[in-house]
Amino acid sequence: IDPRKTETAEIASAHHFIVPGSDAYLLLAMLQLMFERDWVNAGHLAPLLQGVETVRELVAPFTLALAQERTGISAAVIEAMTEKLVQTPRAVFYGRMGVSVQEYGALCQWAIQLINLLAGNVDVVGGALVPNSAAGYVKPGERGAGHFNRFQSRVSGLPEFGGELPATVMAEEMLTPGEGQIRAMLTLAGNPVLSAPSGQQLDQAFEGLDFMVSMDIYINETTRHADYILPPTSALEHDHYDFAFHRLAVRNTARYNEPVFEPEAGALHDWEILNQLSQKLGDHKGIDVKMFPAPSAIVDQSLQQGPYGKHNQRGDDALDLAALREHPHGIDLGPLTPSLPQRLCNEEKNIRLVWQGIADDIERLRIASPPQQQGKLLLIGRRHVRSNNSWMHNSHRLVKGKPRWRCLMNSKDMHEHKLADGDDIVISSRAGEVQTEVEQSDDVMPGVVCLPHGWG
Template structure:
């Protein structure tokens, strides 16, 4: 069984390394904008908003605007999908079955639950997986590719439950049908160690200090220090504001505003700025205007702008988010400021300057 891989091949323009078959998003815009063989001319996005969530969002806007074709599977016309030639909306969360394969990784007990859809699927609507299958069939018809049969997600989950440690061969006999009789889920007891059997390293041990990472540490001794009057920008996320789509729901955006630039009072005073003032924040790639808030939670020399704001771009059609204040932190993050080893963008510690607007 494969244990994963790194740097087996590189991106076309900057030679960024792949990891598990994927490239860092810092390479996305340049792969669209740089002409030549292999240039990306089409894009599919799925429930994402990379204009607000990837470095140098303004550059990505330019890249998206120049594509020959773009399709988005999404419920919103947001800062990214407004560039799509075709938007395919799927059923909503309440019209889908759900089995948690992500957040159970953070569970403190071994639990399982299968949630059936609360609302029926509207006539003519498609689930996201049905849209994916339809696109794959259209691609296969055009290219002659042979597709493997696709099972509905509930059937795939059922096979997984039955074949797992708590399936048919155990006393629990887990299945989708069994979980239907336990709508609040089933507690399978305390967590059990299983990492050792799943490690695919040559020596069967966790590689806590790989040689390739240790060799890269020397680079930190040559990093430049901030110049005079420069601050370091870091991001932040709130419980009710983890991603941009959450700003289109009134219950999550009501109350105390959370879009401000946080700044230590000493940094405000040294720049003759005041709490609540509108300021300009600038970096190598651009500038945004935002309200500043004094905060002793911030270390002097560091400012913080939250993720996912900046909904004032033309063409966005969201009833609530479009009226929200704030600016996109990724209009300041620099696609050239990278972790050199992985090629991933450094979204924190971005040098910026702050002045009165």
């Protein structure tokens, strides 16, 4: 399901275009149909679910007819997809970037997990399973439970999530006068002027700061504003363990990468730079500062405390960094296996399906007016494999050749706008405008244009 026929859609048995940003209507209609047809069967997790009837009431207004009107996918197709999903053993519903970076992103991800849960496809082989990651293993008793809306941004009042504010407020927090206005900035290996929303406004905001420091190996659209650029070692000069993706993997694995090259004399890793900055600030303020240990020490400790380490009485087979280093290509720790309810971290050992923020968002969606798109085109993004947002733009070898910044447009829209392949076009929105070239492609649905992220 995608407004563009992606590389994944190319190998699928079926692909259906969907109006960008309308995914929540599709997902809630599928849930509503599951309740209406009595297709709900959560299997061994059913006794743990709290709030099933509340979910039934919340999704009741989201009919197949409403989903068809808002998404452009026929009611018959939605009904057939839902039935096939709930009746197929070892099925799973998956959605990532496209359903996340939109107005109802959190609601979409919630609904996807609810569909998997209520179809009996969570914590079963072939469905959605939780990895047993060798390091960073999440288990009951862990510190650091997430939080939301403990504080808000100064200007727009947007809520924090896990201690972070949305990138959309960065520029206004620098540009809007008053108590708490950001006047200094430290950036780490980021290029928000090119990759964050309202890049032109961010460009202006960074230019107006009193002081700015960037930790980066490149001078780019963002770091050019810095008073100081502190270059850390490059990716090939330091070690690496991927905490994030081993915790999201479809198989339990562990791999530690040694540096490929020795750093030049005097070069510092990013954690060493942060330690020195922290120490200087501590000295200036007269406070003690706890230094970061080397990342390898953190990896070793995490491995020892993980499910395969000595703290879990693995004996001679216990995994630590020394053992992992003996396997430079990584270790296969086996397939994902069911692990609930043991892995549930709340005291009640249940799965709470609804909380107030979700209920509020469902009501907001229910009363939302249909978008007025007559005569307008909807813009979506995409990652280009040779650009990858903008990470590779500083390597001429990777970005040379044919233009990769072209905007894809359906042949029907090309005809209506009297455009030919390669013509220059201007894309305008409330945030500004960019000029690019157009490329005819029926891989995007009519009424939608698709621009690679990281250009402009």
